[in-house]
Amino acid sequence: MNWNQFEYSTNNGKPITLYEFIRNEQKYYRYTNADRDIDFNGVTWTSDAISNTGISIGTGNNLEITLPSTSDVVRLFRGIPPTKPVVIKMYQFHENDNEFRVIWVGKIQEVKRESIERAKLITTSVASSFERSGLRLTYGRSCPYALYDHNCRIRQENYxxxxxxxxxxxxxxxxxxxxxxxxxxxxxxxxxxxxxxxxxxxxxxxxxxxxxxxxxxxxxxxxxxxxxxxPGCDKTIKTCDEKFKNHLNYGGQPHIPGVSPFTIIKLF
Structure with a gap:
């Protein structure tokens, strides 16, 4: 039987969900909701009391995952969270079937401590990023660029x-x-x-x-x-020039006049 036949069968389907948390593309935390550890796809998935709210059409781009508060993933968010988002991938397959499907890809947005022994992960789907409004560049005296980004063009390694x-x-x-x-x-x-x-x-x-x-x-x-x-920058043309010698890439307009041409000035 193929994956679809297991998935839609009322008798033969034995779904098992695998949860893979990826930190900085270097460290992996793998869990399963099965009643025992699972050796699958060349790695071991640890059995744990983990569950989710389910994926269905019309529920939006958020998914809540519940797991023990002693989990290594939950501990990452005690105090200051990791610098880079923790990615989560969910897989599903059926017992006695080697075919699996990726059913969810997202990032952990927030962690809530529901009780002493249980925590809830609020995740956001990768697809939700396609619905965000793009950033718009605004004009002002100070520089709108982030220090060391592709617009600023300063190489942080040099400093x-x-x-x-x-x-x-x-x-x-x-x-x-x-x-x-x-x-x-x-x-x-x-x-x-x-x-x-x-x-x-x-x-x-x-x-x-x-x-x-x-x-x-x-x-x-x-x-x-x-x-x-x-080092940091206060976004002024003086600092950009004297500290970084980068005034040619300065993104602000320091010579904007102090009076707006759209301001109504009454002379009499």
Missing amino acids: KVADIEIIALNGANITVNLSNINDGYFSGGYMDFHIDGIQELRGLKAHVNNVIGILGGTQGLQKGMKINLY
Whole structure:
């Protein structure tokens, strides 16, 4: 029998759902709703109390998945969530049948702790991204580009301050040893570091002396850890020129007149 015959059979169909969570295309978490571990497609899928709200026409692009709060996937979202979205792929096949189908592809949008022992994952389908409105470029004095993006054209590797050791941290700030770097140089920038071999990013707030504020706090960081720092930008033409020598790619219009031509000015 083929997959369709199993799927629509009232007697022979024994559906099994496989859940694959992918973090940064490096680490995989695989579960199944079967009553035992499943060896399928060359890997082992761990049996767990996992379920979903079901996929049907007209329910929108969201799918809710319930699993134990002790799951490794749920633990990723305790505190600061992963830098990059965690992708989920759901497969379905029938017992005694080697043919399987991909029934859902999406990303984890939110995690809700329903009870002490159970959590709910709110996922969004990849198809929902096709329904979003495109971004529109607006004009203003400050630069609308994101630092280091394809419009800004600055190569972050040219400004990376590598292998900086964390001397101390207090939950909101880290203390590092910086020499010959002015205050505010890293304000608005970011840092990268690795946890379990996976790169994580964290935004930087105010930089004063050797103390740097971390957006979201210092969870996951520890004393003695090596990090890479990248400077920030305040979106002004002065900083773009003096700090990065990138004024030719500046996206703002700093010489916009202060009075709008559409403003009604009464002379009398």
